[in-house]
Amino acid sequence: MRYLTDRKRAEGRGAAHSGTAHHWYMQVSAFGLALIVPTFLFIFGRALGSSHAEVLEVFSRPVPAIVTALMLIVGMQHFRKGMQTVLEDYTKKSTRKALLMISATLSYGLAATGLFALAKIAF
Amino acid sequence: MADVNPGERPLSPHLSIYRPQLTSISSILNRITGVGLLLSAVLIVWWLLAAATSAEAYAQANGVITSMLGDLVMTLSLLAVWFHYLSGLRHLYFDAGNGLDVETAEKLGWVVVIGSVVLTALTLIII
DSSP states (O other), rough: OOOOHHHHHHGGGGTTOOOOOOOOHHHOOOOOOOHHHHHHHHHHHHHSSSSSHHHHHTTTHHHHHHHHHHHHHHHHHHHHHHHHHHHHOOOOOOHHHHHHHHHHHHHHHHHHHHHHHHHHHHO | OOOOOOGGOOOOOOGGOOOOOOHHEEEEEEEEHHHHHHHHHHHHHHHHHHHHOOHHHHHHHOOOOOHHHHHHHHHHHHHHHHHHHHHHHHHHHTTTTSSOOHHHHHHHHHHHHHHHHHHHHHHHHHH
């Protein structure tokens, strides 16, 4: 083993080059989702299967619209970063890069599409 | 010794040397449910977009999602989201340095498994 000082070992933020930022994001978003998910399940579960007019009425109200928007933003970011861990574990090289890009495209795409739909209903 | 084949090193986790146990299965299920929930997200966004588009589009999306197959997919999604939810809370508890002895970890594993089924049933009753 090379002779290293504690300071030298901590420099450069380790093999990930981003320190614990990814892990910390997952913890913070997990806490946020712990509040958002049950509320969203209640709102969406009630709205699913009801008439078109009722759905438009529900999602034009502030609380359902805001909770659904949060579900999309925080949920899809948590998904993207979670997928990153999965892909980093099971794939490598170009396959990994391609799948990371696809996963990011899907996550942002779904979130943006859902937000557009919400905006169209709410305004 | 020099690495003769640096490009073919095994990636974690080394599943082939694992005896299945509750802690490993719940960890694997946490991943599977997290990835699988993408399907639910796609369906829900499609449903929302259809509602924003027109009554006909909504009728079609709502019809598919509330069909027999749709109900099955949504119920399994509910089970997956509750499993991932409880499993995530368990990981937050672990990450804070608690419950890492074998007995507690296994006990919490059963809480996640049984809890997700109970919460799914409760949700279906409430909504």
